[in-house]
Amino acid sequence: MQIRIAGLVPESFVDGDGIRFAIFFQGCKRNCEGCHNPETHSLDGGKLIDTEEIISALKKNSLLDGITLTGGEPFLQIDAANELARAAKNFGLSVWCYTGYTFEELDGDAQKLLDNVDVLIDGEFVESLRDLELIFRGSSNQRIIDVKKSREQKKIVPWALIGG
Numbered sequence: 570m571q572i573r574i575a576g577l578v579p580e581s582f583v584d585g586d587g588i589r590f591a592i593f594f595q596g597c598k599r600n601c602e603g604c605h606n607p608e609t610h611s612l613d614g615g616k617l618i619d620t621e622e623i624i625s626a627l628k629k630n631s632l633l634d635g636i637t638l639t640g641g642e643p644f645l646q647i648d649a650a651n652e653l654a655r656a657a658k659n660f661g662l663s664v665w666c667y668t669g670y671t672f673e674e675l676d677g678d679a680q681k682l683l684d685n686v687d688v689l690i691d692g693e694f695v696e697s698l699r700d701l702e703l704i705f706r707g708s709s710n711q712r713i714i715d716v717k718k719s720r721e722q723k724k725i726v727p728w729a730l731i732g733g
């Protein structure tokens with residue numbers, strides 16, 4: 570399956586917990602003021618590649634803890650995002666995902682992607698709430714959500730670093 574990406578970071582230490590393969594999706598319609606990745610906004614920018622290319626790179630790196638779907642907006646390419654997420658889960662990797670949507674806004678097909686997401690960082694970037702002390706998120710309105718626990722408990726459960 571084709572995916573339009575802005576770029577790949579095969580070993581990232583800043584896009585979630587541990588060593589992660591970060592996939593920067595191309596395309597976002599939000600235009601948050603102060604967005605750090607404005608080059609990812611154009612829906613026809615970046616480049617098209619096959620998801621298999623990414624999946625075979627995941628297979629080869631035994632040091633990875635997981636993958637991170639980021640961007641850009643991964644939920645604008647749900648099928649490709651889901652294919653990557655499912656493959657990652659099959660390899661025993663965790664899946665983190667950044668989105669400009671809130672957890673509550675994600676319904677329909679988005680829920681199918683959430684089936685394969687462990688941690689969701691939700692909400693758009695709000696420059697007035699920007700805080701450099703925050704880990705893994707840019708502004709304090711964004712939440713680091715444990716998806717499975719939030720679904721089970723029917724309320725937002727923040728992700729907690731085990732042993733942290």
Ligand code: SF4
Nearest residue numbers: 597600601604641669
């Ligand atoms: S949702 Fe993310 S990528 Fe899109 S404009 Fe906002 S900060 Fe940038």
